[in-house]
């Protein structure tokens with residue numbers, strides 16, 4: 001179901017916003033208190049308001065939104081609650097990963113993902129190694145299966161997912177054909193367990209758990225695409241998903257700015273609203289400048305992506321600038337709120353914590369600086385090496 005006109009799309013966006021602010025926002029205090037998102041109760045509502053199928057192509061029963069059209073949806077979710085944003089972000093970004101599968105894999109999984117019957121998560125990060133090609137997870141072929149061993153941690157939606165896209169090295173039993181690949185592991189496969197990890201600082205209520213694989217027999221046809229596609233899939237998937245993290249940062253930053261502006265007009269000291277103080281105006285102006293810059297960087301990157309261009313540098317720049325901008329904006333919004341902003345009853349307290357996840361998800365600042373520098377210094381890197389390992 002593609003929208004026939006701009007006005008139909010805008011009506012959809014209005015519906016999503018209305019749903020988020022009238023039905024989800026009132027649940028936020030309880031979610032924060034319990035540190036638990038009641039996903040099974042929310043699933044039918046997310047389905048009704050098309051939050052699972054935004055990015056699934058129409059052929060597979062989704063809305064087939066472009067990334068420019070999807071961004072306002074994700075941004076609004078981030079304004080309301082970071083935990084729900086992280087949950088839906090991983091599900092929706094995983095659509096891009098699954099689209100790289102073979103035709104029968106796309107037919108098998110994408111319609112279920114669109115309906116929200118199947119949550120898919122991706123397992124890249126490991127407790128005992130760096131991400132990507134440093135992976136210690138391995139899958140050795142034995143007849144019709146790969147026996148998967150290894151550990152992944154901090155995996156979002158580990159509690160809710162039915163399918164786990166696991167990055168690991170596949171190889172033949174004699175050690176040959178060692179290739180970085182993605183295996184589709186189903187919940188319930190023998191030898192696969194999920195171990196809960198501690199609650200998070202912000203983006204509360206979701207699951208970010210440990211996946212343990214002990215001789216899990218993964219059928220050979222459960223390799224996403226084909227063996228050896230791991231690096232290619234990882235780079236392509238992260239390229240767009242990292243811009244979506246910047247979109248989430250933009251949502252958090254926009255709401256933080258709006259709260260600061262409103263509070264500065266309400267709060268009076270020495271008989272005048274603090275909005276009349278130049279120092280406070282300075283904070284607001286700096287926040288608005290960050291928001292404006294981030295919004296336009298993202299739009300540029302997404303337009304290029306929708307036009308079919310590769311955007312590795314743009315993606316890392318959006319992610320890097322986004323995490324720095326949302327850090328600055330939430331800092332300043334907290335300062336404008338004064339002490340009242342530090343109380344859990346104030347929304348800026350939650351947004352401040354939510355923003356810190358944007359710093360870590362899908363690559364830390366150092367990693368993004370490395371990617372950006374690599375494109376600037378390609379020749380030097382070739383001659384002298386990169387100084388840092390990456391992927």
Ligand SMILES: Cc1cc2nc3c(=O)[nH]c(=O)nc-3n(C[C@H](O)[C@H](O)[C@H](O)COP(=O)(O)OP(=O)(O)OC[C@H]3O[C@@H](n4cnc5c(N)ncnc54)[C@H](O)[C@@H]3O)c2cc1C
Pocket residue numbers: 090121122123124125126129130131153154155156157200208357360361362363364365366367388389390
């Ligand atoms: C709530 C939450 C949800 C997450 N969800 C997922 C998920 O769904 N799937 C998933 O796979 N992962 C997930 N992650 C993991 C996340 O992507 C990683 O935590 C993040 O990329 C950083 O990797 P790390 O934790 O291994 O840090 P480390 O690699 O231990 O890094 C520690 C520090 O060292 C620096 N560093 C490390 N290696 C290098 C290098 N080669 N060069 C320069 N500096 C380096 C880093 O920049 C960082 O500052 C999640 C994390 C959190 C907190």
